[in-house]
Amino acid sequence: MMSDMGEVGSAEIQLRIEKEVSEDTIDFSKAVEKLAEGLLSICQPPLEQVRKELFELTSKQEALLAQMQLENKKIHETIEDIDLNDMFAAVKVYQGKLALIRKEMINIHERTYKLKKRALRLQQIKQKEALNKEQQREQELRREQELIGRSTK
Template sequence: MMTDLEKSGAMEVPLKTEKQLSKNVIDFSEATEKLAEGLLSIYQSPLEQVKQELFELTNKQETLLAQMQLENKRIHETFEDIDLNDMFSAVKIYQGKLAVIRKEMINIHERTSKLKKRVLRLQQIKKKESINREQQREQELRKEQELIGKSTIN
């Protein structure tokens, strides 16, 4: 345990150090103010410009967000519109029917083209046959006239 003398000596030591510290302490408050003012003068204008740009950016983003929400609402309303959905269903059905009709028309066109070619061939054949028949009749008439001519001469 400590004696009174040791206690008083121990108390004097810390007191001396505090006194010495207070004598050695320089007032930094003015230096800190000047340092803060210097830093502010350097960085204040760019930071204010960045602050202004960020403010404009957030305003534009809010405007775009509002527009996107409105457009999204319109799209959802459009999808929920029963009449419009029915109309799209009808359009799909009619497109299918149109495709079938188109195929049928192409098929009919091909068949009519083939029939026209066949008709032309048949007409040519009939024409040749009628020409041949006509020639045969003329030949028969000539033969008859020759026979008639010979019989009258006899």
């Protein structure tokens, strides 16, 4: 009988051990699930924010890329426009001509200024000479009148 009791007791112990092991296994799986949920609840909001910001950045970069391609296309069309290139060449030629005309006008202005100044100076000299001649005539007339007045007395 003892051996039957020992076998029954060992079977009960083994059942308890298996039950505890199975409960521990269940507890570990629950613990793993809870840890995973906790880790996700901690890490998920910042990761979602980062994903959202990366999406915004990517969309903005795509928009900028599209704008840059459009501007590049416009620039190439402008460069390839033959009429516009001809116009720019003509503008350069006319700018050169305009610069030459401007230099000539400045030169002519300086020369006319000098001529006017010289003419004014010559006019003043002639006026002084005319005034001096007039004064000399008056003096000669006075002398003649004095001489005539003395000779009649």
